[in-house]
Amino acid sequence: MSVFLHGLGHFHPENIITNKFLEDLDIGTDEQWILERVGIHSRRTVLSLDYIKETQNLDPRGTAEACLYTHAATGKLAAEMALDRSGLPKESIGMVIAGSSRPGFSSPADACTIAQALDMEVPAIDVNSACTSMWAALYMISMMQPEKLPEYILLVTPESLTTTVDYSDRSASVLWGDCTTAAVISTRAPSNMSILNNTFESSPAGYDKVVVPLFGHFQQEGRTVQMFAIKKTVRCLRSIQTVFPSSGYRLHFIGHQANLRMLETVCNSCGIEKERHHTNVEHYGNTGAAGAPSVVSMNWNSWSDHDQIAVVGVGSGLSWSSYILQFGASQ
Numbered sequence: 001m002s003v004f005l006h007g008l009g010h011f012h013p014e015n016i017i018t019n020k021f022l023e024d025l026d027i028g029t030d031e032q033w034i035l036e037r038v039g040i041h042s043r044r045t046v047l048s049l050d051y052i053k054e055t056q057n058l059d060p061r062g063t064a065e066a067c068l069y070t071h072a073a074t075g076k077l078a079a080e081m082a083l084d085r086s087g088l089p090k091e092s093i094g095m096v097i098a099g100s101s102r103p104g105f106s107s108p109a110d111a112c113t114i115a116q117a118l119d120m121e122v123p124a125i126d127v128n129s130a131c132t133s134m135w136a137a138l139y140m141i142s143m144m145q146p147e148k149l150p151e152y153i154l155l156v157t158p159e160s161l162t163t164t165v166d167y168s169d170r171s172a173s174v175l176w177g178d179c180t181t182a183a184v185i186s187t188r189a190p191s192n193m194s195i196l197n198n199t200f201e202s203s204p205a206g207y208d209k210v211v212v213p214l215f216g217h218f219q220q221e222g223r224t225v226q227m228f229a230i231k232k233t234v235r236c237l238r239s240i241q242t243v244f245p246s247s248g249y250r251l252h253f254i255g256h257q258a259n260l261r262m263l264e265t266v267c268n269s270c271g272i273e274k275e276r277h278h279t280n281v282e283h284y285g286n287t288g289a290a291g292a293p294s295v296v297s298m299n300w301n302s303w304s305d306h307d308q309i310a311v312v313g314v315g316s317g318l319s320w321s322s323y324i325l326q327f328g329a330s331q
Helices: 019-024 031-037 047-053 062-068 071-086 109-119 132-144 205-208 222-243 262-269 288-298
Strands: 003-011 015-018 042-045 095-098 123-128 152-160 179-184 195-203 248-257 307-315 321-329
Touching: 003 071, 003 132, 003 288, 015 019, 015 047, 019 031, 019 047, 042 179, 047 062, 047 321, 071 095, 071 109, 071 152, 071 179, 095 109, 109 123, 109 152, 132 152, 132 179, 132 195, 132 288, 132 307, 132 321, 152 288, 179 288, 195 222, 222 248, 222 262, 222 307, 222 321, 248 262, 248 288, 288 307
Parallel strands: 095 123, 095 152, 248 307
Antiparallel strands: 003 179, 003 195, 015 042, 152 179, 195 321, 307 321
């Protein structure tokens, strides 16, 4: 079953964590060290920069007061862009689904707070699968009966992962940024943007390799997770290259925006040319589930008929997923 994309939006907070800012924290890192390892120049954060500088976020319970935005606020901003691009009124939305690596509350669902901010009285639920949350929601929807779904659904991925970072830990502090994306989709109303061939897989045996504790800091087995991410992304991308030959279409690649060096390794393995590889991790950091869709959104006016984008995600769980975003009528 096809899922149709009608509009996509994104929001990045204005506060910028530069490599110089991290160097000034005196945590044993500098511009060269960061660029060689992850290729990231800067990141955005929902936190006050003064708060990070003064506390290094050693007690993440303090981020509630230090945050400039809630998930409801960033979700509303991204959703308004997606609705504007779709040309649809907010009254057309019949369901809100949100997903995140770190929800704003244990309860209620982020989807409920975002729907309330948008003044929507519709069913609202979360589908949380960390960095693969957007993929998980699309996979779930693709397996449902279209006639039992509302005509239009709003998917939102609010990510504020900088609130989970110990800024005395250079390995974590260089990676993370904050972003929210939103998509207006339908299984019933066609558009010239189709989401095809949804896949989703998990290996729960590796659940402890990437963890954000309820009241603690982000932690991961860095080398293990990077090798996993490269292996699964290459596998997904090669499968797409086989199933969707490029005849009549231009195949592009957007991967999980974990770090630039990882993505470059994937492209070298799969023969992806530089001009067909699209990223924003170098300027916005790893923004979890919002990363890959924000790249599509930021290039919204660049896509044209006969473009296909292989969108591949990996995340904690461990999980991996992919889909093809196809522009123009199917041939």
